[in-house]
Amino acid sequence: MSKVNNTVAIILITSLFFFWGFIHNLDPILISHLRSAFSLTHLQASLIDSAVFVAYFIMAIPGGMILKKYGYKTGILIGLVVFAIGCFLFVPAANTMSYTFFLSALFILACGITIIETAANPYITVLGDPSKAAQRLNFAQSFNGLAAFLAPWIGGYIILAKPPLSHDQVAALSAVDKLAYIQAETAIVKGPYIVLGCVILLAAVLFLFTKLPEVKDEEESSTGFFHAFKHKNVVWAVIAQFFYIGAQICVLSFMIVFATEVAGITAFEAKDYAAIAGLVYMVGRFFGTFLMRYILPIKLLLVYAVICCGLTLLSILGTGMITLYSMIGIAFFMSIMFPTIFAIGIQDTGADTKSASSLIIMAIVGGAIFPPILGYISDLTGNMQNGYYVVLLCFLVVVLFAIYNKKSSINSTVSH
Template sequence: MTGPVEPLAPAAARARGVSHRAALSLLASLFFMWGFITVINNTLLPHLRSVFDLTYTQATLIESVWFIAYFVASLPSARLIERVGYQRALVIGLAVMALGALGMIPAARLPSYTVTLVSLFVIASGITLLQVAANPYVAVIGSPETASSRLNLVQAFNSFGTTLAPLFGGYLILGRSASGTAAADAVLSPAERLADAQSVQLPYLIVAAVLVLLAIVIARFRLPALGQATRRASREERARHSLWSHRNLVLGIPAIFIYLIAEIGVSNLFINFVSQPHIGDLTHAQASHYLFLLWGGMMVGRFAGSVLMRTIAAEKVLALFAVGAFVAMVATVLASGKLAMWSLIAVGLFHSIMFPTIFTLGIRGLGPLTEEGAGLLVMAIAGGALVVVQGWLADRYGLQMSFLLTAACELYVLFYALWGARPSTGAA
């Protein structure tokens, strides 16, 4: 995908290295912010379910709208980057996110379920632009040999953001609302619903201010330019290859799609599940602290998985984690009390490596088609939108039984690890 890079003089190489490190530090803040904002939804959903008296289907539709943005905005984002460049695209993405965050303020004051959906869609569209711009940029600034190391580093900051977000949302949203501090499924008065709706204004005002500040910093920062070596392979060269001859990509796209159903279903229904009297018997505010452990497990698992993959093939580690996730989900469905709660928390550890490992295995061996393959895998993140299916199952068969869908998703990941991730023989 990249050509040879001309050697740099020692002084120039040192200057380039310092520039790259500074750029990576700044870009790590982007990964942190979009992880942080995405997981605020996990505390927002049970809050909005109480405010608007939503069914599980309506509540999970909020998250579906969020992930539909990945499908809708991915290709327009790529075209925008081609037109304005990576740095301006990052600034625009942050500005769009800030606009959506500010939209949550009138949504809370009205309050309006529809305006809430629109505002969250706008935020997610901005995050999609950041995803499409920042991931390849991090991969190409610096030595190709250390690209994986750089991506893992910034992804760790993403996990750090997802780990802290439940504490932020639990304190400023659930901890300051009647629905968050009351017993599970408590009935609120109209006055309490209005007060609860308006409690999200301060958190999203803070988020918008941070995003605007970050956009100003990036606009004024001199990011390293991408040279000739980072340009796409020629159209003629790509035409000699076929994406669909690569089994690891063809089966990896649904693997990403299906995995996102599992991850988003667990995280977004977590607070409602562990708050139930026969599971954890917690308030929503208390449950948000356990959500912190779910996402913290994902951060720990990524570090552990990266160590294991130094000596064990990635697909074998993925298979091991898929088995662990399946066992944890079966225990969640069949058990009760603290065992069911802790088994659901444990699945965060097993989910940790799934997205980056499936992504890496999916683009393995694509050569000049790597960019196109990676784009299809990013679009597959839209699988998170189908969390609404689990919401429907929860309404029809009960919240605990709905996690059988998650268990089924883990089985497809296991299939992909054992067979689907193998590159096709003779693929070109």
């Protein structure tokens, strides 16, 4: 592969990190908006995350099989088309005013994203110097962070511009007025997702007509996906990613709801804090990528995970705006976790790289499991902060991952 081809490929693949980051970071807006429109509990609202992240569990292995048979480019194209279809399904979901239909559209959309992520994450690590794989993946993931900043801000102005009615106000409406209210609220989301679907289709056309370098595995492996578990770093990465993604989704997806219920501000005001969280998440990615020039990724991961544990405790035990500020702090320090865990997990896996990628992507199902647990605890105790003990547990697992791998050869991911 030429350096020019590598550069073009890296630019195009990096754009994908922005696309799926943008769509994922509309979820907090969607949770807040649909929770009001359909008078949902915390647990019911958390099913938005479940619909998205269960797709990672279901589609990661099929996505990996597509990669093994057809290569990275074809996998990305298939993923983009499915991604766009999911976006367009928001139109009939809104027209039928069905929460279940919304969840189905999100699931299909996420199936496409899963295939894209299964391809893009390992692809970016092998396009260039292996010793800089963690840095390269963190850099690409930084644009995921850019999306985390822009999505709440843009989506908030479009979707949350009009203050929603409270559950009691919705309950007091007549049957006709309630139906009209739900219809108006659900119709608001159609425009943004139609635009996104069109953009994703344009991206698919661009990828179709662009020649990308196809990276071959060291050797073809016919031992199956689970053969990758012979690598201990893969096993640990799957476990750590499962818990980390659970923490990330709990923190970011419930940011607006947390801000309104714990910090006591309005949803429209809260969208600005969600955007700030996305901004510091992005800055954290770029800053973490810079620090990895001088600090081993695994050591940086350990320090950041410990800090996240402390900030989570502050969010649980604190009161007022300090709890929201601590949540924003968590966004900064957790920013390097996914790409670093991923890069460590697939290092030195050889012919098992695509399989290892699929297994680690499957672990993203943690984003479907932990938000409902957080929602259930919040509903059960009547205090949303209590649900964040779930987040604390997740970060403690990341601490254990970093400690276990501290002395292993995967430290060579850093560039000295």
